[in-house]
Amino acid sequence: MTQDDLYRTVVLERARTPRYSGPLAGAQMQGEGSNPLCGDRVRLQANVDVQGRVAALRHETRGCAICAASADLMAERVVGQEPARVSQLHADLVTAVETGIAPEGLGELSAFAPLHRHRSRIRCAMLPWSALIEMLNDDKDR
């Protein structure tokens, strides 16, 4: 079998044993994203601090390994970040999956860069992020 650079250890591990899954007690916010075409669904719960930084984030993901790992790595990565940094990470991840080249500073999220050769799976990796951005924007609007 072709040695695989997409299903790297980090992706498989996080899909199998997520570190940030489950409900968040007393969460201020709820978010959800789903792809009716493939049945993937991500539920998010979060708290933000007064500066608008994500203070805590948990996910419940039903979906493929790419989607589940993406949700878990996202939860790990965005906690404590400024909103602008979250947007930047999102944009960098988009660049990575579209071009196959991970911008500097993407860290473990660059595991998804090989998706540029599997374009139909890009939405699997991006689903948690779309749900997050939407949840944070909804909060701002309130």
Add this chain to the structure above:
Amino acid sequence: MTQDDLYRTVVLERARTPRYSGPLAGAQMQGEGSNPLCGDRVRLQANVDVQGRVAALRHETRGCAICAASADLMAERVVGQEPARVSQLHADLVTAVETGIAPEGLGELSAFAPLHRHRSRIRCAMLPWSALIEMLNDDKDR
């Protein structure tokens, strides 16, 4: 211009100056055939004798030269013929236009044989004949 074997003198002449057109005074039968797709229309009036032979036949044709000439040559040819002979002539004409080879005894009607290379025009030559056969059959049924 390519020498033409379809628009022979007989066809052009009969189209221009038909010999059997116009109404038939005191006609026993009326027939009509039309092709809505091209607007061609043939009206027939006829008398038959006790043996079922066509005793007189007149046509009023609005259409192309092929249709008009066919109606006129038909009117000339079927008068005095047994019903069986009329059917035979019809069948022979079909053979001629389908194959390009006129069966013996077709006479001037063989002018239409070159239609086998202009298949979309076959219905123009056959319209008067279909109207005739239908009219005669209708009469039999009565």
Add this chain to the structure above:
Amino acid sequence: MMDQTVASRTDVAGSLRRIRADFPILSQKVHGRDLVFLDSAASAQKPRQVIDAMADTMRTQYANIHRGLYWMSERTTEAYEAVRDQVAAFLGASAREEIVFTRNSTEAINLVAHSFGSLLKPGQVVLVSEMEHHANLVPWQMLRDRTGVELRVTPVTDDGALDMDALARNLSDGRVALVAITHMSNVLGTITDARAIADMAHAAGAKVLFDGSQLAVHRRVDVRALDADFYVVTGHKLYGPTGIGVLWARREILDAMPPFLGGGDMISTVSFERSTWASVPHKFEAGTPAIIETIGLGAALAYIESIGFDAIGAHEEALTTHALQALGNVSGLKVIGTAPDRGGVISFTMDDVHPHDIATLLDRNGIAVRAGHHCAEPLMHRLGVSATARASFGIYTTPEEIDFLAATLEQIRGFFV
């Protein structure tokens, strides 16, 4: 000066020669004569670029689209969806989501008649013109008979232009919901003033649909500059394959319209009780689409753009002027349709030689023209003829072909009178 003119004539002849070399069928013989194809308005011939794009797809990169999670399906999906972008640019649409693929213009208009039509109430009016192709008439008749909307007809003037005063009167009671009018007549060659029609329609509170089946072949369409609401084109007249056409409509109208056909690819979720629809344009594309043909259409549009509408328009105008003159010299020949703005579709009669006989005798000489009612029977009644012969031009048509047509017509007439 002289030299320049000669040079530019050679240029034109040279590029025409190059264009003709792209169309393999043009070297065919018919009844032993060179094919002179003057029926492009019915369906245009295909350049090798289109033929190759379709064959290459089937040979190297084909799978069903949208649902496949594997390389071949992803590539085919990309090729298919890229044509949506191309069509959006070709028509000047604001967004790719406004492009719906259909089989042809006919299906595009039927889609609007069924879906947008289902939103109309009895008493509302659909307004067409006297010079519509059956494709832009029969669907509205069927809608009328189904739902009780009224069908109203705007006449054409004696020279074959749209009667704009009558249009204004027809709009004046404010009951018209949709004006559905051709952008170029397939019989008269008349090009309608689409922008003026759109302005009048909008002022009267109506939406406007243009049947661009003929126009889009010859002139650049810009649906935003026209302020259109719906626009339809058909691939096979645009040097593309059969089986593919396009409906363009404003996004907000498409969003408001219910789906037309049900099936795979147009749904979001399905249960026995209830299904929800995909977003536009997919809501209107049920089932496996004409994938290979869409890719062929993309190649056709790229081919057209590579020539450019400046060159296409100039060529067509020169041919039309030349043809009107050359045919005008044929004894007994009468051109039907003399509107001021007109394109390369020329209907005519010749004394009382029946158009069918004209067509057959031209065919004996290798010349393909159409004869009949051109799917516009009501217009034939208006014109008081049962049929006409029609010569129509494509990017590959030459002035010499038109001269040969005129000379042959003169001979045919000699035959009959």
Add this chain to the structure above:
Amino acid sequence: MMDQTVASRTDVAGSLRRIRADFPILSQKVHGRDLVFLDSAASAQKPRQVIDAMADTMRTQYANIHRGLYWMSERTTEAYEAVRDQVAAFLGASAREEIVFTRNSTEAINLVAHSFGSLLKPGQVVLVSEMEHHANLVPWQMLRDRTGVELRVTPVTDDGALDMDALARNLSDGRVALVAITHMSNVLGTITDARAIADMAHAAGAKVLFDGSQLAVHRRVDVRALDADFYVVTGHKLYGPTGIGVLWARREILDAMPPFLGGGDMISTVSFERSTWASVPHKFEAGTPAIIETIGLGAALAYIESIGFDAIGAHEEALTTHALQALGNVSGLKVIGTAPDRGGVISFTMDDVHPHDIATLLDRNGIAVRAGHHCAEPLMHRLGVSATARASFGIYTTPEEIDFLAATLEQIRGFFV
């Protein structure tokens, strides 16, 4: 004995090699690996005979059909109409007039839902099964929501067969006007007993439509032997082009049905007040049809007939048996759909490895399978899964490809657990 078996194996391998040589795409590489195309149920690949027929048409013999009075148009019309005869023979129809060309199966079913559906009264029932493709479900839901007919569903048994007792119960109140059921499931591979269903439907006073999109690829269809009333197939699964499908229906039913789409070619006469319709099948074919694609379909059917359904059926049966065994040996793999009569479409899950991950990892190795709900969401609910992976076979599929699939699946599983 031994020698004979070897000889006949070599025969089979030899003819398989010859068949594969007809499909240019099979020599393509994907991610650097040989393409192993196991998604023929979504859309089949095309033999050069089909590619050439379409390209040759565009290169040498093309014009719009039915109305042209010249050589090119007459020849193209003949080629197009000859395919109608071919399809009639392919399906065992009594008459060529019973063959209506559509874009695909989806449009064919929508045509019936709109046209035949408009003859149904509220309170009458359309009966489908739990294993329908969305194409044979959503059009009936839309009809229900439009007109108030009832939509009733017959369940499948746990092994994926149609529950014939439930079918009988569903028919017992005599209100069912149409039974619309698949002839072969695109998820389970189940082949339904169409003749028995037709007999039950007719005994209850209902007409019956079979969705033959999958079945017609693998077994000979004889609509008269099945005593069907409607039958639909789609060209792109039959090794033909996209953009062309077929509705077959009994002549007297087609005669009684109103037209679906309006436009050119489907009319007899048109005036503003009233139009009259052409006779069948033209009544249902509005506008310029998919001429080139129809000719391509003709080439595909000729290709299928040249191999013959005996050979096709034997090959598919052997492959299916082999695949069920090979896949059965993969740890954690569960085949979904074990009805006694089944064809070469095999859905499966593998432990809790998500089908999308399976598809992507297979694709890395050149293997194309489908993963998802296969346009059969309600069936997925019934089966209690949100998606499956699916391998499906064509006339070019080899046992070695299936072995490679099984071995790769085993490795993928090792990856995840």
